[in-house]
Amino acid sequence: MNTVNVVGAGIMGLASAWRLAQRGWQVTVFDRREAIREASWAAAGMLAPGGEIDSKTLLSELALRSLAMYPEFVRDLEEETNLTVEYRECGATEVAFDDAAFTALTDKAARQARIGIPSEPCRYSANGSDFPARRYPDDAIVDPLCVNDALLAACRKRGVAIREHETVTEILAGGSGVKTEQGEYPSDRVLIAAGAWSSALLPGLPRSWPVKGHMLYFDMEPGLLNGIVRSEGVYLLQRDAGGVIVGSSMEDAGFDREIAPEIVTDIHRRAAKLLPALSGVKPADCWNGLRPATDVGPVIGRVDDTNTWTAYGHFRNGILLAPVTSAMIAEQFAN
Ligand SMILES: Cc1cc2nc3c(=O)[nH]c(=O)nc-3n(C[C@H](O)[C@H](O)[C@H](O)COP(=O)(O)OP(=O)(O)OC[C@H]3O[C@@H](n4cnc5c(N)ncnc54)[C@H](O)[C@@H]3O)c2cc1C
CATH class of the missing domain: 3.30.9.10 (D-Amino Acid Oxidase, subunit A, domain 2)
Incomplete structure (x- = not known):
């Protein structure tokens, strides 16, 4: 089975972990705190391109796609977990x-x-x-706390290992795993989804x-x-x-x-x-x-031709952008 280590148990890390686990990846998620204690916990839950966007950019395209994906994203989560996600x-x-x-x-x-x-x-x-x-x-x-709870439950149901209070200190060469204070964890791929902390994890990433x-x-x-x-x-x-x-x-x-x-x-x-x-x-x-x-909008995708991927920099719209981001990561991992 293919293995992936995800750095960060915010909405980006968990949504991606869930979608990857659904496709058969063996996923381990690391967080330096408890899962979902940073931006994804603090958010209001507006899914509101109308309030955020007024020009055609990568962000506008992703935002409109993700808004359209939300009903199915919520339905999938509810079916997978039997939890209710407050979405209106x-x-x-x-x-x-x-x-x-x-x-x-x-x-x-x-x-x-x-x-x-x-x-x-x-x-x-x-x-x-x-x-x-x-x-x-x-x-x-949407109520982000409902989404987060459901994502955690969906990840656990799919066998995702969630290692809380374990800080990733280094990405191993070429994305061959991660190093934490507790040891080294080799994997086939690494996904950096560490929110505002992301760019500190790997030299050369767009600054967050x-x-x-x-x-x-x-x-x-x-x-x-x-x-x-x-x-x-x-x-x-x-x-x-x-x-x-x-x-x-x-x-x-x-x-x-x-x-x-x-x-x-x-x-x-x-x-x-x-x-x-x-x-x-x-x-x-x-x-x-x-x-x-970030200066460049969301940073989603593969880092050069390494086995490291990123999903960070969603700024004011990460709750909105979770469906599209996790779908992009899952699709790219399949190729
Ligand atoms: C006040 C506020 C209101 C918002 N309102 C909305 C809204 O209405 N709608 C909307 O769409 N978006 C909103 N957002 C934006 C949204 O919350 C973020 O874009 C989104 O939560 C980012 O998710 P994330 O998973 O990338 O980051 P985070 O939720 O910050 O998660 C990153 C995780 O990585 C972990 N981490 C960091 N470094 C390491 C490391 N070295 N090792 C292990 N773990 C690590 C952190 O502990 C954290 O848990 C709001 C944000 C804020 C702050």
């Missing part, structure tokens, strides 16, 4: 609070229409006022670095929000049980993980403009996570 094709509303924002939103919508992201004008009411907005019917939501984002959680009654609502860098969405998730900041702060109260306050203030019910309500929780950024 609910659309998004993007609100303009002033004329300049409205012009920017209209221009963006025209660019997006040319690359296959539809939207239509609408109105948005908050605090007794009515604002111009656009409705993006195709944007969707962390972009910190704060998230807030409010305990609310269900039914407050129908889909994603966003405006000027702030977004809100509601889980089925009622919890409202609000994000986020974009901070160049290295691997720092401190919660910054002034950033939490600022996000809360801007969110309450969109959903006045949040005014005066204390967040029940807040956290941050480290998005894996």
Whole structure:
């Protein structure tokens, strides 16, 4: 049987491990912490090309393909694990609070229409006022914690070995295995899916670095929000049980993980403009996570003609891009 060592038990490492195990690979996944404790745990779960993309790039193509793959990805995961994955094709509303924002939103919508992201004008009411907005019917939501739990269960069911608290310190020559503090693990192939830490593992890879984002959680009654609502860098969405998730900041702060109260306050203030019910309500929780950024977009594929592959650099869209990335890795491994 062919063997592969995967570095990183985030959504990229686990989704790829699952798809490879389904195709008969014997997979071992290593993580320096517990599985799913970094960006993939921190994410909101928007599947929202409408909020993220307005030009034709590799990212836009992957994002639209992956969005289309999501229903089947969720169905496969649910069938494999008997777990429920909270996924909703609910659309998004993007609100303009002033004329300049409205012009920017209209221009963006025209660019997006040319690359296959539809939207239509609408109105948005908050605090007794009515604002111009656009409705993006195709944007969707998934609960990343459900996806992650299901991926872990699916991996275990397929016999994937998950070695937590074991840091990979070196990729062996040509991708012939990995070295950790506990020993050497030879394998036929290696997949580097270590998020913001990826490029440190192998000289010559496109640089990856962390972009910190704060998230807030409010305990609310269900039914407050129908889909994603966003405006000027702030977004809100509601889980089925009622919890409202609000994000986020974009901070160049290295691997720092401190919660910054002034950033939490600022996000809360801007969110309450969109959903006045949040005014005066204390967040029940807040956290941050480290998005894996690169200069070149997602780095997915084989490293030269070695036996090392990569799947990292998904920045703000890794939850969205998991289906397409894992499918690409599985296809490339088959050839
Ligand atoms: C605040 C926030 C909100 C977000 N919201 C969304 C959203 O709404 N929609 C969306 O699509 N995306 C969103 N994202 C982006 C998404 O979370 C990421 O793109 C995605 O989770 C990246 O997954 P990953 O598996 O590459 O990285 P990670 O989840 O960071 O996983 C990498 C793993 O590698 C491990 N690792 C690192 N180095 C080593 C080593 N040497 N040895 C062993 N293990 C190692 C780490 O411990 C970690 O578990 C958000 C991100 C943040 C931070």
